[in-house]
Amino acid sequence: MGKGDSKPEGTLADTASGARDAGAGSPAASPRRASAWAQYRALLAKDLRIEARTREMVVSMGVYAVLVLTVYGATLSQTGDALDVLNVASGLLWAMVVFTSLLGLNRSFSHERADGCMEGVLLAPVSRSAMFFAKATSNFLFMLVVEVIAVPLFFLFFLAGAQVGPSAWLIVPPLLLGTVGMAGIGTFMATITMDTRGKDVLLAILLIPVIFPLLYACVSSTSIALLDVVGQMGTYLRSLALAGGYDVIMLAAAWGLYEFVVGS
Amino acid sequence: MPTANDTPPKVTGPAGAGPAIRARDITKAFGSRRALDGVDVTVPAGAFLTVFGPNGAGKTTLLRILSTLARPTSGTLELLGADALHDDPNALRGRIGMISHRSMAYADLSARENLLLFARLYGVADPDRRVTELLELVELGHRANDQAGTFSRGMSQRLSIARALVNDPELILLDEPYAGLDPHGMRLLDDLIERIRPGRTFVMVSHDLERGYALCTHALILARGRVVLQGARDELDADDFRDTYLSVVGSLTSDVEAG
Numbered sequence: 001m002g003k004g005d006s007k008p009e010g011t012l013a014d015t016a017s018g019a020r021d022a023g024a025g026s027p028a029a030s031p032r033r034a035s036a037w038a039q040y041r042a043l044l045a046k047d048l049r050i051e052a053r054t055r056e057m058v059v060s061m062g063v064y065a066v067l068v069l070t071v072y073g074a075t076l077s078q079t080g081d082a083l084d085v086l087n088v089a090s091g092l093l094w095a096m097v098v099f100t101s102l103l104g105l106n107r108s109f110s111h112e113r114a115d116g117c118m119e120g121v122l123l124a125p126v127s128r129s130a131m132f133f134a135k136a137t138s139n140f141l142f143m144l145v146v147e148v149i150a151v152p153l154f155f156l157f158f159l160a161g162a163q164v165g166p167s168a169w170l171i172v173p174p175l176l177l178g179t180v181g182m183a184g185i186g187t188f189m190a191t192i193t194m195d196t197r198g199k200d201v202l203l204a205i206l207l208i209p210v211i212f213p214l215l216y217a218c219v220s221s222t223s224i225a226l227l228d229v230v231g232q233m234g235t236y237l238r239s240l241a242l243a244g245g246y247d248v249i250m251l252a253a254a255w256g257l258y259e260f261v262v263g264s
Numbered sequence: 265m266p267t268a269n270d271t272p273p274k275v276t277g278p279a280g281a282g283p284a285i286r287a288r289d290i291t292k293a294f295g296s297r298r299a300l301d302g303v304d305v306t307v308p309a310g311a312f313l314t315v316f317g318p319n320g321a322g323k324t325t326l327l328r329i330l331s332t333l334a335r336p337t338s339g340t341l342e343l344l345g346a347d348a349l350h351d352d353p354n355a356l357r358g359r360i361g362m363i364s365h366r367s368m369a370y371a372d373l374s375a376r377e378n379l380l381l382f383a384r385l386y387g388v389a390d391p392d393r394r395v396t397e398l399l400e401l402v403e404l405g406h407r408a409n410d411q412a413g414t415f416s417r418g419m420s421q422r423l424s425i426a427r428a429l430v431n432d433p434e435l436i437l438l439d440e441p442y443a444g445l446d447p448h449g450m451r452l453l454d455d456l457i458e459r460i461r462p463g464r465t466f467v468m469v470s471h472d473l474e475r476g477y478a479l480c481t482h483a484l485i486l487a488r489g490r491v492v493l494q495g496a497r498d499e500l501d502a503d504d505f506r507d508t509y510l511s512v513v514g515s516l517t518s519d520v521e522a523g
Contacts, residue, residue, distance in 0.1 A: 034387030042384035120368030125354035
């Protein structure tokens with residue numbers, strides 16, 4: 001056979017039969033271990049691509065946030081001047097964030113459960129850490145997108161006429177830390193509850209007590225930011241440190257336990 | 265339609281290689297219920313084992329253990345020469361493929377995107393090229409960019425086969441792969457299995473006695489988590505095997521009716 005007739009190894013013609021060579025089969029398939037980073041990127045890109053196509057998470061969470069704001073509007077419209085909204089604004093803001101996030105977290109595994117996709121991923125030699133961090137990152141990003149829309153609406157509807165201090169921008173760090181923690185712990189809890197019958201209620205029952213310290217720290221620091229931080233910077237920073245410490249410890253625990261959770 | 269009297273395919277495993285699967289005294293308990301109870305299975309490299317049994321016999325549990333998705337409560341398990349219960353499970357997962365009656369494909373991703381995702385998870389050297397090869401193999405090249413959710417059952421199953429082959433596995437597990445397929449889809453799946461068969465070991469769970477027996481080189485009947493009958497097809501009498509299977513299914517049906 002002349003040189004021009006030789007068929008390069010592993011061409012389409014080789015694999016069209018589907019036969020497996022005694023060795024590695026098609027060179028294109030030659031097995032090597034993907035790094036956890038490569039697997040993280042592949043899984044995150046998958047979640048982002050599906051969301052870009054369906055917009056299920058962001059739209060459902062966004063609509064829910066607007067509905068919560070509507071309920072707030074109906075409730076607060078009856079209080080007149082008897083209530084300074086600024087005093088309760090941080091609590092209202094975080095109630096909206098928590099309930100909106102719960103809705104998103106409950107839906108975050110809907111695509112994995114359909115058609116056995118989660119099983120398909122678990123069958124692959126995928127680092128369970130990569131699985132956890134990819135899902136937590138996509139949940140964080142979707143929650144962040146909703147907050148970028150819902151928080152300005154909250155300010156517009158309820159705090160437009162209030163005496164918000166110049167330090168109001170300082171609500172951003174607690175919002176970021178709170179969202180990181182809820183996305184991380186929420187992803188872990190949603191993995192536990194994804195195959196249970198009452199997963200919607202169960203996730204709330206499991207998650208809210210666990211994130212209570214984070215919620216407390218975030219409400220505290222947000223409240224100080226809205227009411228003017230002057231003279232209370234120490235308390236503000238302590239609350240942020242508590243939220244940050246909680247995130248580090250709980251994310252590490254979730255990461256360490258994730259293999260056990262998906263394995264069982 | 266294949267029959268139980270077809271000539272068994274030649275076992276094409278590497279000469280002198282040990283068994284692809286050696287399971288000893290495998291037990292899997294869920295609380296007080298034993299889904300598998302002291303199961304011993306040996307499958308030579310390159311063989312095709314079909315596992316038969318009525319619903320609840322433990323077939324899917326056995327397949328989940330072989331796929332490393334579940335761990336047995338007790339027993340020992342060697343897969344492809346590795347200790348499946350103590351060695352790195354990810355090293356084994358890279359050598360195993362699974363085809364289920366569920367597609368395991370994301371409905372909102374295209375066929376190509378699905379396969380590229382799994383190729384990257386498996387660390388395939390040249391994902392784009394491998395995916396193109398596989399799409400041609402399963403005759404989905406013309407629908408490569410269509411979302412998997414728009415596929416018919418037969419096309420989904422072909423995509424599932426392509427996904428299972430993305431890492432060029434040595435061991436392929438099939439969980440009721442014919443479920444929900446029309447006769448044309450079944451014939452296409454038969455053809456594909458025959459094409460991908462050389463050099464691989466197969467374990468298939470099936471309710472379809474005729475088709476499952478015709479495909480296999482080895483057969484096994486499970487009932488109530490125990491092995492009732494197993495052996496190489498060459499050494500089994502097809503009529504005896506059929507009678508045993510039907511009596512197992514019949515006795516369990518009688519139990520249910522009596523209960």
